[in-house]
Amino acid sequence: MDKHEQLLISLRKVIRAIDLHSRKLNKESGLTGPQLVVMQKIAQLDGPIARQVAAEVNLSPATVTSIIDRLESRGLVKRIRDEADKRRVHLSLSEEGQRLMASAPQPLQEHFIQRYQALEEWEQSLLLSSVERIASMMDAEELDAAPMLTVGQIQDSH
Secondary structure, eight states, X not given: OOHHHHHHHHHXXXXXXXXXXXXXXXXXXXXXXHHHHHHHHHHHSSSOOHHHHHHHHTOOHHHHHHHHHHHHHTTSEEEEEOSSOTTOEEEEEOHHHHHHHHHOOOOHHHHHHHHHXXXXXXXXXXXXXXXXXXXXXXXXXXXXXXXXXXXXXXXXXX
């Protein structure tokens, strides 16, 4: 088997592992990976606005607004208009959202991060540069992506 075939098989395995975990997350909590990460960030920050959440999770404001819309329609997130500046809308988790977060499984990247950080510094750098090169070879440098391992519909933020 050629090396390029081995590389493509490994990439498919990574995609498959992410897909399986995403399905498990959705089945157990009813959330997608990006929804879970957005909810986690809203819980961590004190009354953030959507733009802050987007910056923290490295997604476009349009993508985060769409995620927040879906979470709000499910009663998991609340939008609260700022009393001093009516143009600003702060976010918080509803009681239902807080309950869901307490029982939601951790995203796949938590397990990955622990194992990655256990590697020697040189190996972390080698893996990072290799995966960045793969992303470049796939013309994926400009895609909207958060630091989370998830699959699903990709939305163009432009």
